[in-house]
Amino acid sequence: MEQARLTLDTYRKGTRYPPDSSPIREHPDQEQLPAPERAQRLSKESPEVQLRLKQDRVFLVGDEAVHFSVGCENANTREPLPCEVTGGKAFEAELMAGAGNAAAAVPLVFSDEGLEGDPVARDGLFTARLQPSKQGFAMFSGTLRVAFQVRSGRAEGGAFFDVLYTALPPAVLTGKVREAVEQGSLQLYLGIQVRKPGRYVLTGRVDDEAGVPFGHVAFNEELKEGAHEVKFTLFGKLLLDEAPSFPLKLRDVDGFLLKEEGDPDRELMAALRGYVHATREYPSTSFSPDEWQSEERTRHLDEFTRDVNEAQKQLDAIAGKGTP
Known part of the structure; x- marks a missing residue:
């Protein structure tokens, strides 16, 4: 019974506002434009080495560019480890399965020399810049993948970034x-x-x-x-x-x-x-203090209320306070 009342109260509270106007805390993944950072293991053979991967945007339009950052660190302590990034290339991700139809991959250099968007030279973080409209994808719209190889000491492995690009x-x-x-x-x-x-x-x-x-x-x-x-x-x-x-x-x-x-x-x-x-x-x-109203919200509230009332009747009957 308490669970039924809780469900009703939760639904009522959660639908006080229309779906297109709500507190930002209800959408934590939407608070900022996408600029993801993630960590992943460099290789199965060297689980103590992990990559720290960042990109400053996921969606690109027209002449916009994106910067990627790669660093190596100890998976347990997060302390930086020696890192080398090689073999970077950008290509059309959606055509990976049909290699015969895919456009040629475009080389992409990851640098730690303070160039191409790399903020600090020789700090162990390697940066690459991709501007699809100027680097071979001016007429392409879809998912682009940037793949590369990483070496840290004797450990080696590969990783990639994806971006969604619209030319026009x-x-x-x-x-x-x-x-x-x-x-x-x-x-x-x-x-x-x-x-x-x-x-x-x-x-x-x-x-x-x-x-x-x-x-x-x-x-x-x-x-x-x-x-x-x-x-x-x-x-x-x-x-x-x-x-x-x-x-x-x-x-x-x-x-x-x-x-x-x-x-x-x-x-x-x-x-x-x-x-x-x-x-x-x-x-x-x-401003109005009235809660948001819609046909769907009213219908759901009526259904939840009927369920709560029916559950209460059944409890009363069991307790001898009413008739089933």
Whole structure:
């Protein structure tokens, strides 16, 4: 019985806000634009040696470039170990199984000489830079893989990075934002120029006045060719419950055109990195305290409530307080 009530309360609490306007803490993987770092064992034969692998972005559009970093370390103590990276190459990952159809791989040099984006010379971290549009992939859209070999002492092994690249973006974000309070919520309208019509999925992050991450906003709608506005909603009850300090700041907006079929399943747009817009200040009376409502939410709440009531009746019957 307690579990049933807990399920009902959890669902009610978790759906107070619409899915396109929620606290950023509910989306920890979305707080920043993707720039993954990972560790992996160099080889089965030398489990004490692990690689520290970093890339400053996963999604690339047009003339954008990505930097990769490789270091060697002790798997237990994280202390740096001697490292040498060789044999770097970039190629079309999706054509790996059909080597006969794949374009020729492009050599890629990992350097520790303070060049090509390497921040500190001879610090044991090897860096490579890939700009697909200038390095043999100007007409390609899809997944690119950067593979390389690593040696640390007598230990040897290989590793790779993947990036998703779109040569010609299907739409361009203008960076122009207008704001309005509508139906008790704060709306941010971001300009977009659409080249290819279809379903667009966009994500934005919102910080408070001090730069503390606060909100996650999303857009998922069909857009026709031409000039439009993407609507990001900062839900009224969310603003009242969290009480962030104004002005709020929209940042790091990224998105893509969702493809119904094919691989990859999307065409990327160039992200707007950093702060895009700062709102005006608003009194709390501007926003509505009402919870989000939808047909689906009402239906689920009714179903959960019926389940809880039925469970209570059965417990009462067992205890002799009612009839089954």
